[in-house]
Each structure stands twice: as structure tokens, then as C-alpha cells.
Amino acid sequence: AEANVGVVGLAAMGASLARNLARHGNKVAVYNRSYARTEKLIAEHGDEGAFFPAETMEAFVDSLAKPRTAIIMVKAGEPTDAMIDALADLMEPGDIIVDAGNAHFPDTIRREKAISARGLHFVGCGVSGGEEGALLGPSMMPGGTEESWTTLKPIFESIAAKAEGEPCVTHIGADGAGHFVKMVHNGIEYSDMQLIAESYDLMRRGLGMTPAEIGDVFAAWNETELDSYLIEITAEVLRQVDKKTGKPLVDLIVDHAGMKGTGTWTVQAALDLAVPVTGIGEAVFARGLSSQGDLREEAQRQGFDGPTGAIDMPAEDCAAFVEDIREALYASKIVAYAQGFNEITEAAKKYGWDIDLAAVARIWRGGCIIRAKFLNRISEAFESGEANVSLLFAPYFKDAIETAQRSWRRVVSRAVAFGIPVPAFSSSLAYFDGLRSDRLPAALIQGQRDYFGAHTYQRVDMPGAFHTLWATEEREEIEA
Numbered sequence: 001a002e003a004n005v006g007v008v009g010l011a012a013m014g015a016s017l018a019r020n021l022a023r024h025g026n027k028v029a030v031y032n033r034s035y036a037r038t039e040k041l042i043a044e045h046g047d048e049g050a051f052f053p054a055e056t057m058e059a060f061v062d063s064l065a066k067p068r069t070a071i072i073m074v075k076a077g078e079p080t081d082a083m084i085d086a087l088a089d090l091m092e093p094g095d096i097i098v099d100a101g102n103a104h105f106p107d108t109i110r111r112e113k114a115i116s117a118r119g120l121h122f123v124g125c126g127v128s129g130g131e132e133g134a135l136l137g138p139s140m141m142p143g144g145t146e147e148s149w150t151t152l153k154p155i156f157e158s159i160a161a162k163a164e165g166e167p168c169v170t171h172i173g174a175d176g177a178g179h180f181v182k183m184v185h186n187g188i189e190y191s192d193m194q195l196i197a198e199s200y201d202l203m204r205r206g207l208g209m210t211p212a213e214i215g216d217v218f219a220a221w222n223e224t225e226l227d228s229y230l231i232e233i234t235a236e237v238l239r240q241v242d243k244k245t246g247k248p249l250v251d252l253i254v255d256h257a258g259m260k261g262t263g264t265w266t267v268q269a270a271l272d273l274a275v276p277v278t279g280i281g282e283a284v285f286a287r288g289l290s291s292q293g294d295l296r297e298e299a300q301r302q303g304f305d306g307p308t309g310a311i312d313m314p315a316e317d318c319a320a321f322v323e324d325i326r327e328a329l330y331a332s333k334i335v336a337y338a339q340g341f342n343e344i345t346e347a348a349k350k351y352g353w354d355i356d357l358a359a360v361a362r363i364w365r366g367g368c369i370i371r372a373k374f375l376n377r378i379s380e381a382f383e384s385g386e387a388n389v390s391l392l393f394a395p396y397f398k399d400a401i402e403t404a405q406r407s408w409r410r411v412v413s414r415a416v417a418f419g420i421p422v423p424a425f426s427s428s429l430a431y432f433d434g435l436r437s438d439r440l441p442a443a444l445i446q447g448q449r450d451y452f453g454a455h456t457y458q459r460v461d462m463p464g465a466f467h468t469l470w471a472t473e474e475r476e477e478i479e480a
């Protein structure tokens with residue numbers, strides 16, 4: 001028993017993770033249901049470090065030094081459950097099973113309960129960065145017990161991405177906390193992408209710019225506070241020319257956005273917690289609408305009257321409007337992050353997780369899809385306590401939003417006037433305006449609820465719960 005860590009499941013993700021582990025001096029036991037994958041890994045990459053290939057699960061477990069640490073990277077759902085059960089049957093109390101797949105956090109909570117009842121540790125670990133991240137350094141979000149973290153810390157720190165020298169991994173919290181935070185990361189990724197897409201649409205359809213010109217705009221934006229992986233790759237996607245036709249590739253790609261479900265989970269969890277994540281929600285819905293092919297085709301046939309999306313503006317004003325779009329993107333992005341962190345805060349209260357939000361922001365600076373320079377500012381805001389209630393109240397971000405505000409409003413109002421949908425821009429602005437409003441029309445809603453359902457209401461001028469006898473002549477108010 002020599003290996004200090006093992007990997008179960010050697011498809012794209014697991015093989016990359018195993019190689020990353022071996023390249024960083026770990027002794028890595030490897031097992032896959034069908035041995036051919038294991039043989040392939042050893043044949044192609046066996047010289048990259050110390051691998052201990054096992055043909056059976058028994059041999060795999062035997063090759064691990066105690067406490068045994070096995071990372072599962074197989075198909076999410078039932079296959080993951082099957083591998084967890086098989087490992088648990090062979091392992092001993094104190095051993096650690098890590099699920100590094102994309103599990104839904106309630107599954108992780110359930111699995112942790114079952115495995116810890118058997119005296120073993122179960123760690124649900126979010127891993128971001130795709131196959132390349134798994135090989136070269138992912139951002140890692142482990143949950144589970146403090147005790148398991150003691151064993152996992154040096155192993156995970158050896159393979160995680162580094163941001164300004166710090167490994168992009170931290171113990172997030174108990175049971176499902178890691179997978180929850182990974183889920184919200186993906187939700188934020190959806191909103192980031194949607195905001196970028198809306199910016200592109202405003203320039204492409206609105207201002208009639210070419211994809212290459214817009215690519216240059218994004219490349220320039222990447223030198224500002226928007227500096228991030230997603231802005232960088234956007235510039236590259238937009239500059240790509242199709243080899244066959246010589247046309248901009250983006251113009252040839254079918255405009256139906258796919259999704260695998262983590263964005264939807266983020267919104268579902270937010271609905272359960274009654275936390276508005278409008279930026280993420282609109283991003284998920286926008287992908288949904290894009291993929292409703294029949295509905296969209298019929299809408300084309302209907303030929304609705306209305307503006308075409310071309311923004312009527314003198315050419316000399318276009319540069320200023322592009323700058324407005326950048327400001328609107330930045331402000332909306334801040335709102336989406338504030339909402340995402342708010343969701344983590346509320347979930348932590350509900351599920352009893354002790355989550356350090358500054359640390360979460362820090363480990364998102366490298367390895368993952370939403371890596372961005374401004375996560376430094378976010379971690380500082382949480383570290384100083386300025387963002388305790390909301391990121392929007394930290395002076396740096398409050399100032400940024402106030403500075404961007406006029407541009408943001410111009411962009412949303414022009415988009416509405418000229419017929420370009422900007423659901424994420426406008427819902428983020430609506431959230432901000434709702435937040436800053438002294439009074440909300442919720443007062444009227446309370447009145448309606450009391451009218452049809454006797455749900456009662458509170459008054460601003462006296463304590464207590466009240467009900468109005470709406471159906472009577474006098475419409476008397478009574479204390480409920």
C-alpha cells in the first residue's frame with residue numbers, strides 16, 4: 001500500500017486529474033470500470049509520474065496507504081452512487097471518499113450522511129475548469145469534515161491552479177457546501193456569458209459593427225476592470241473566420257444555446273431560499289428561449305411589427321455608446337455577483353455551513369471559467385467586512401455602480417426603444433432600483449393578499465397584524 005491518493009474513473013476528467021496528481025509528486029492509484037482506459041492512461045502517460053494501475057476495485061483499495069483517499073470522477077448520478085457504495089464496502093473507518101464530479105448538492109448531503117454513518121469521510125468537491133483545468137490546475141471547492149481536509153489539503157493544494165502564488169482551493173464547509181458553491185459558480189458563469197452576449201448584440205445588431213470590430217472592443221475591454229477569461233475568449237471567438245466560407249464564424253453558428261443544468265439548479269435553489277438571482281435567472285431563461293426553435297420560427301412567420309434592433313444614432317456618437325455598454329456590463333456583472341454571493345450566504349444559514357466568502361472569491365481567481373481580476377476586489381470587500389450585507393454596499397462597488405449608472409440606464413432604454421432584448425442588463429438594473437427604493441409597491445400586493453385571502457398586513461404607523469373587512473360596507477380595519 002504505497003499510493004497516497006487514488007482516482008476512480010479515467011475518462012477525460014479523471015485521467016487529467018490523475019495525471020495532474022502524478023505530475024505533482026503524488027503516488028496515484030488508478031482504477032476504471034473497464035480496464036482498457038486504465039491501460040491507455042498508463043501507456044500514454046505512465047512516464048509522467050508514479051501510477052499504481054489496478055484491475056479490480058479490491059486491488060485499487062489495497063494499493064492505497066491509510067487513511068485511504070479515493071477521488072471518484074465518473075458519470076454523475078447512479079454511476080457515482082455505485083462507485084461510492086463499492087468503495088465504502090472495501091474501505092475502513094477514517095478513509096476518505098471524494099466525489100469530484102458535478103453532483104447536485106442535495107445528493108452530496110444525502111451521500112455524506114450515509115457514508116459518515118459508516119465511519120468514513122465523504123467529501124463532495126466541486127471542480128471547475130473543464131478537462132484542461134483538471135490537467136493543468138483547476139479551481140477546487142471541497143466540502144466535508146475538517147478532519148478530511150487535513151489529509152486532502154496538501155494533495156489538493158499540489159494540483160490546484162495558482163492565483164498570485166496561492167492555490168485555488170479552500171475547505172468550503174460541511175457536507176454539500178463545496179458542490180453548492182461550485183453550482184453558484186456555474187450560475188454566475190451563465191450570467192457573465194449572457195451579459196457579454198447582450199453587449200455583443202447591441203454592437204452587432206444595434207450599431208451594425210462587424211464581429212471582428214466587436215472582437216477588438218472586447219480585447220480592449222480586457223485591459224480594463226473587466227479583465228477576465230470570458231472576455232478574453234469572447235474576443236477570440238468573434239475574430240474567428242470560417243475557413244470554408246471566409247465569413248465570421250459566429251455568424252454561421254446556430255443560435256440555440258445549450259445547457260447541462262447547473263444554471264437551472266442555481267435558480268431552483270435560489271427560489272427555495274427566496275433570494276433573487278435575477279441575473280442568473282434571466283441568463284438561464286435566455287438560453288431557454290434561444291432553443292425554442294419552433295416557437296421562434298412561428299414568431300418570424302407572424303412578422304410582428306416593431307423596431308428591428310438597428311439603433312438610430314449619428315456615427316460620431318457610437319464610440320460613446322460602446323463605452324456606455326462597457327459600463328452597463330460592469331454594473332450588471334457586479335449585481336450578478338452580489339446576488340450569487342447572497343445566495344451562498346442564505347444557503348449557509350439554512351444548511352449550517354460556515355463559508356468564508358473572501359476565500360471563495362480568492363479561489364475563483366484562477367483555474368475556473370469565471371476567473372477575473374475583479375475577484376481580487378471582491379475578496380477584499382468580504383475580508384474587510386464591507387460586503388457583509390451585500391457586495392453592492394462595499395465602497396469600491398457602490399462607487400463603481402454609481403459611476404456606471406447613467407450609462408447603464410441609457411443602454412437599457414435604448415435597447416428597449418430599438419427592440420434589442422437585454423434581459424440580464426435590465427433585470428440587474430431593476431434589482432438595483434428595487435433595492436434603493438424607499439417604498440415598494442409590495443404595500444399594494446399586501447393589500448390585495450389581504451383582500452382575497454385575509455393574509456393580513458402590517459402598518460407603518462402602529463405594531464400588530466391587521467385585516468380589513470373588505471366585503472363590508474364600512475371596510476373596517478380590525479386587528480387580526
Ligand code: NDP
Nearest residue numbers: 009010011012013033034073074075076079101102127130
Ligand atoms: P463521463 O461523465 O463521460 O463518465 C465516464 C466515466 O464514468 C468512465 O470512467 C466510465 O467508465 C464511468 N462510468 C460510467 N458509468 C459507470 C458505472 N455504472 N459504473 C462505474 N463507472 C461508470 O466522464 P467525464 O470525465 O467527462 O466526467 C466525469 C465527471 O466529471 C462527471 O461527473 C462530470 O459531470 C464531471 N465533469 C466536470 C467537468 C468540469 O468542468 N468540472 C467537465 C466535465 C465533466 P467506463 O470507462 O468503464 O465506461
